[in-house]
Amino acid sequence: MSQDIRIKKGLTIKLKGVAKKKVSDLPRTTIYAIKPTDFHGITPKLSVKVGNKVKAGDLLFYSKENEMVKFTSPVSGEISEITRGAKRRILDIRIVADTEDTYKEFKKEDPSKMTTDTIKSYLSEAGCFPFFIQRPYDVIVNPSDVPKAIFISSFSSAPMAADEAFALQGQEPFFQTGINALKKLTSGKVHLSVNGEENNMFNKVEGVEIHRVFGKHPAGNVGVQINKIDPINQGERVWTIKPQDVAIIGKLFQTGKYDATRVIALAGSAVTNPQYYRVKIGVKLEKLFQDQIKASNVRYINGDVLTGKWIRKNNFLSFYTTLVSVIPEGDHYTFFGWLPFTQNKLYSMSRTFFSWLTPNKEYVLDTNMNGEERAMVLTGEMEKVFPMDIYPMQLLKATLVSDIEKMEKLGIYEVAPEDFALIDYTSSSKVEAQAIIREGLDLMIKEVG
């Protein structure tokens, strides 16, 4: 085992409404959808038409940029609708599901006996490459690359995050098989970071370099872990993947079926009974929310409250997410809300609130900005929640003016928008750091590639 990683800079935000450790099967819904908008930078080329029948694992579309990156159906059924937005951009591909799934048959294989190339084409056929996200740029990998390492963070430290070890209960053999496949894809190591405070199934995984990580959020962010374990240099590529997706890949090799089942958490202060549900990727979420939401004026978020996507109630589960959060909207005025030492129902990093006295209290936070966007004035506050060896404010400013050379020098290759989520949260000038970094990364893809 390697050296422990301790994250001192950061902020763990405790919110009310963490999911209880109980899994229910969500009754099968009629409609599922895969949303090309979940895959940043991908231009979809459709392989199906409305009315086509598909099995689970059948090709729906592939990436125009790279035909190896294929996207397959999570369920069996009939393509019912392809919705398009502005400029005819495809928003989602909807499938009316059969009452029971039939699967496309892949060969049962033992990845440790396969060559890298056969594993790659196997994963590509089943639509598993979208699970791999590359750093730099935080986009889907290019399957023909050989990454210098693969990183898996087995836990998330974000507010109300799902407990991946709990979600993967009973899937341990699949996870191990998935790891065996990953080992063939990199020239270096497969790094698995585990929560230092816990001893769970991930500590027993073989064939990986295990790193115990302690400390505040963003300790669970894979980007922070990469920065501490083996930082990315210009020109290098590393791949990352989430634990439940490793299990899906493992199951594919063992059973020959692309079974896109996930255990997700429904959490948030607006949820009556926050708990876990067993669902398939792309499930229509309306049923999940039925009789579960306390108020009418709430925000539904695919993902955690710091990095997730704002969705409508009748939207679908995102491809990558294992958490759906519901919190109250905050469209209200607060009289003299800026007076120091008032508004103590809010959680703050600063001592102009009393929340530092109650670090273990669970807070109910809404979506109010708690202020207005301003020029960056205070210094040092971003550094307090940014545990990488990078100057976040200088990088943001270089990104704002599209100074590519400076962005490179300041470490743009090592970061993803999620690493700036806490800066979004704590900034007294309400800087939209995640959005700025996303635009910066897109610029880098265009200019440098």
Added chain:
Amino acid sequence: MQFLNNLMEKYRPHFQKGGKFEKYGPAFSGIDTFLFVPKHTTKRGAHIRDGIDLKRVMIVVVFALIPVTLFGIWNVGYQHFSQLGVEKGFWELFGYGAIRFLPMVVVSYVVGLGIEFAYAIIRGHAVNEGYLVSGLLIPLIMPIDLPLPMLAISVVFAVVIGKEAFGGTGMNILNPALLARAFAFFSYAGSMSGDAVWVADSKITDGVSGETILGALAQGKEVGYSVIDMFIGYIPGSVGETSVLMILIGAAFLLFTGIASWRIMLSTIIGGAITAFLFNLWGINTIMNFPWWQHLMVGGFLFGTVFMATDPVTAAQTTKGKWIYGFLIGVLAILVRVFNGAYPEGMMMAILLMNVFAPLIDHYVIEGNINQRLKRAKKIVTA
């Protein structure tokens, strides 16, 4: 509160896009957001946000200035009457000070905020909170006898040339409050320096000497005040700078809330202490022999350390840079005091000079980080 909300609700549409007074929207929303934290919700990025905003930050600094302001007002009365040899009660002293000082505050805020609002309307951006602090700092670092028109012109210069020309709050290079003082200092030297400006009416009243401790030292005279006087602040000087005790209370508040950088404060004091101590060892004239720890207590040193050097916009922005920046301010302030007889207080010049150099300090600190990253990449290539 509900009444106010209803009232604002009624007028808000007129000032929003498409409203009758759309042009004046920034001015209206400046008042509106002062009364109410707006109902804006998160649109992109994190869905929840910390409660802190710039308004709260600025108000914390204003709170930190209240002890020195109250003491300063009283001290204006005390200095005036004690030099005349007249015994007066607490409220009479305070009342006299208030009558002299409050007009300066009013002029500073009216002129400064007026310009801020005008710029917000012309440029169509939101009114920034920065001037809430500058507006109080400016009268606190001026001599009490400064004529109000001079104060007004200094404010205009500081806000227009010092701040708005660079793009407003957050973009300025020099501390606006110190810039106002520097402007007044060079334009109206007679009203800004010498022995006869630091106590109210000292120019027109016989028997009142407005000499400060540093002024006396520069002329090789003995200091007529005890250490306790310096600590509590029963000495002549700019309104806000005299009381070490009150400044320390403000500093404690700023450090507790984490708004000001403790690194800058500490390194400035270290820099000043070391320099003054070295001069003590040299010791060839009165000001060099002035004990090093008393150097830190008199003049604007401590006030500048706590409230001016820590201005995040004009200070160095990197952690390492803050240490260097503060240390050099301390060193320079004492150097100016000792070597420039004509201008006994060096704090203003020291901070303004380091404001100019702060980006350079940051540049080299960041270069260090960049080189480290390049070295790491090279190691991989050669390995």
